[in-house]
Amino acid sequence: MAQKAQVVSSETFKPPNFRWMQLRLLTYVDVTGRTRKWEMAERSHANKTEGSAVDGVFVVATIHYPVSRLPPELLLIKQFRPPMNKDVIEFVAGLVDKGETPEVAALRELKEETGFVKGSIRGVTSPMPMDPGMSNSQVAMVLVDIDGDDAENRKPIASPEDGEHITVFRVPFSSLEKNLHELEGLGCAVDIAVWAFVYGSMFSAAGQTSPTRFAAKRVGLSAWLTFLGLGLAGVFLLKRRPSLL
Amino acid sequence: MAQKAQVVSSETFKPPNFRWMQLRLLTYVDVTGRTRKWEMAERSHANKTEGSAVDGVFVVATIHYPVSRLPPELLLIKQFRPPMNKDVIEFVAGLVDKGETPEVAALRELKEETGFVKGSIRGVTSPMPMDPGMSNSQVAMVLVDIDGDDAENRKPIASPEDGEHITVFRVPFSSLEKNLHELEGLGCAVDIAVWAFVYGSMFSAAGQTSPTRFAAKRVGLSAWLTFLGLGLAGVFLLKRRPSLL
Numbered sequence: 001m002a003q004k005a006q007v008v009s010s011e012t013f014k015p016p017n018f019r020w021m022q023l024r025l026l027t028y029v030d031v032t033g034r035t036r037k038w039e040m041a042e043r044s045h046a047n048k049t050e051g052s053a054v055d056g057v058f059v060v061a062t063i064h065y066p067v068s069r070l071p072p073e074l075l076l077i078k079q080f081r082p083p084m085n086k087d088v089i090e091f092v093a094g095l096v097d098k099g100e101t102p103e104v105a106a107l108r109e110l111k112e113e114t115g116f117v118k119g120s121i122r123g124v125t126s127p128m129p130m131d132p133g134m135s136n137s138q139v140a141m142v143l144v145d146i147d148g149d150d151a152e153n154r155k156p157i158a159s160p161e162d163g164e165h166i167t168v169f170r171v172p173f174s175s176l177e178k179n180l181h182e183l184e185g186l187g188c189a190v191d192i193a194v195w196a197f198v199y200g201s202m203f204s205a206a207g208q209t210s211p212t213r214f215a216a217k218r219v220g221l222s223a224w225l226t227f228l229g230l231g232l233a234g235v236f237l238l239k240r241r242p243s244l245l
Numbered sequence: 246m247a248q249k250a251q252v253v254s255s256e257t258f259k260p261p262n263f264r265w266m267q268l269r270l271l272t273y274v275d276v277t278g279r280t281r282k283w284e285m286a287e288r289s290h291a292n293k294t295e296g297s298a299v300d301g302v303f304v305v306a307t308i309h310y311p312v313s314r315l316p317p318e319l320l321l322i323k324q325f326r327p328p329m330n331k332d333v334i335e336f337v338a339g340l341v342d343k344g345e346t347p348e349v350a351a352l353r354e355l356k357e358e359t360g361f362v363k364g365s366i367r368g369v370t371s372p373m374p375m376d377p378g379m380s381n382s383q384v385a386m387v388l389v390d391i392d393g394d395d396a397e398n399r400k401p402i403a404s405p406e407d408g409e410h411i412t413v414f415r416v417p418f419s420s421l422e423k424n425l426h427e428l429e430g431l432g433c434a435v436d437i438a439v440w441a442f443v444y445g446s447m448f449s450a451a452g453q454t455s456p457t458r459f460a461a462k463r464v465g466l467s468a469w470l471t472f473l474g475l476g477l478a479g480v481f482l483l484k485r486r487p488s489l490l
Binding site: 005006013015018019021023026030031032038039041042060080081083084125126127130131134138139143163165184189191192193194197199200 | 381
């Protein structure tokens, strides 16, 4: 009979020279009542607020130019991420300090990482798990509007923390997909939250895909799959229906 | 002088009774040439393909009904995630088995977790890091179209692995945000990739927000922030401008 699954106990493993991360071996009861084990990782840094819903915030910042009428842009950053051993394109982000609200953390990180001092908060999402099969890490997205024509936002000067080396990108919405693929071509990785947001933006709210944006991709990948997956059959297929190319 | 940052060495910590996860203490050189340390977690399961670009796949599956003309739906699943100690709403997902392509893994997981046996692959994304400050975990998204009117897709029967207890949701695009908030209200968490995709879908490809979708949220959050952040001042404000309520 189905019951509510839940964690009943856990053991923590933290190497003596670790400060930020630890492993836990969970014992949980599944919906059938059976006891099982699960391995996870978690952040363990000292200034994490006890019981806080989120570890950090993602700042989804859009820059609008009401006066100069430049096209709207998405604000992204690039930084070297040791776990990936490469540069990663991400939303402005950061851990929430003890006692901070996500909104305050977002505006603080925005200022530190990009130099934009004036942003208006449009909304805050619920806490969202980032990799729920592996960790309890979760963030809130804070949606921020930046007036790029405002005098205080004209020449933003970042003030990163020691050890942070950040490159700021302002990418026009109209060329997001193209620019992200170019950055991948240069050896960067693009964070899943950024790609999911961009792919989502290619769907209209009504759930129809935007045919012009996906069309090129669809044909390219179909052809690729046909070649790889069907082998000779694919060659025959293409011979008989050259219009597929 | 700026140089390319890179990891130069690492130490691995794996508790004796752990099979799936381990910690690593990285030593890396940053762009200024300074040597630094970074703590990370990683998956270490035996069947992970050596040097494989991705740990797993997310299946972004949309169901269309060309004959019955029902509104298009997004396919989502719910399962208990021990690291979060709650049910999490996610895309269909799974680890890539040794030697599998992301496409094959996606269709296998789609069949196992939801019972849909026929899907056409529209595209595959680049590998995307999931939490690059904490781990090297990364996935590819596989975009799949499902014909919900196809005879083989009419009554899908899932065949989950032992220990997998999955609930399948088909959510019309038009009510995604509402339904996800309802599920959160019932105690579920919604994975960041799902939320980022849904929030992205509220932006048009041109980068303009859809005013009708965000408007309600904006007012609600402004009121909330006023209450929390401004305290008594907020009470005065609301007294003077009851129309805000």
